Amino acid sequence: MPELPEVETVRRSLEPRITGHRIEAVDVRRRDLRWPIVDEFEERLRGRSIRALERRAKYLLIRLDDDATWVVHFGMSGTLLFHESRRERFDKHDHVVVDLAAGGQLVFNDPRRFGSMSIHEGDDAQLFEGVGPEPLDEVGFNGEYLFAHGKRTSRVLKDVLMDQRVVAGLGNIYVNEALFLAGLRPRRALRRLTRDDCERLAQSVRTIISEAIEHRGSSISDFLDGVGRMGGYQWRRRVYGREGESCAACGSTIKVIVVGQRSSFYCPTCQR
C-alpha cells in the first residue's frame, strides 16, 4: 500500500491530532511483524510525549521528548488510525494499540504483517544509511543524478526507480505513473537515456509524487490516512492497474508486462 505519498498523507493527518500528546499506555497484541517488536518497546514509549511527526522515504518518524524516534513502516497493508475515544474491541489484525493521556488512541492494523515498528535512539544517520535522496529534493535528485547513475548500471528504468538506494519512497504505482508521464518504457535501460531524457524523467517523478501528495495518496484497495479517510489519487491514475483500458492521451490499449517481478503498466504508443 503505502508509498511516499501515502505515508506523507498519514503524517499530515496525524500531526495536528497527536503532536504534544503524552503516551499513557501501550498494548502490543502481536509482536511478530516484519521484524519482531522488541520486549522493551512498551516501556520505551510509555510516558513519553510526541514532539513532532516527520517522514523519510516510506517511514513515518514519530519524534519523542527523550530524543528517541518511534519508527513506523506500513509494509503493504499497514494503517495507523487515530481514534478520538478509546476502543475496547479490536480487529484480529490490530497489532499495536497506544492510548494517549488526553483520551485518544492510535491503532496499528496490518493484515499481511509486512509492516514494522521500532524505537530508534539518536540521530537518523544510521537508520537511513544507504537510502537514496528524497524525490522532491531537487538538489539530491535530478536529471544529472540519474544520468550519472546510468553510467554505473545496466539496469532498466523500472528497476532503478524502484530501488530505494537510488531514490527513496517510490513504489510500483508511482514508478508506473512517472514512466508514463516521461514517455519512457519500463524496460528501457537507464544507460541508454540522454541527459534530456533523464531530466524529463526526474521532473516526471517529482510531478507525480507532488500530485499524489496533493490528492492525499491512492486508495486502490485499502489505504486510509490517519483518521480513516481514503485518498483521491486512484481516480487520476493514467496507467497503473489499467490493463486493457484505453490510454487517455492517445487511445491505445494499456499493456502490462512483468519487470523485476512486478507488474508494469504502460502505453505502447506514448511510451518508447
Add this chain to the structure above:
DNA sequence: GTAAACCTGGCA
C-alpha cells in the same frame, strides 16, 4: 541480477 520468501485477503 534474479528469484523466492515473508503473510493475509480478495477476486476470477
Add this chain to the structure above:
DNA sequence: TGCCAGGTTTAC
C-alpha cells in the same frame, strides 16, 4: 483453487 496485491530482505 490459484493468482495477485502500495514492500523489502535473503538466498542462489
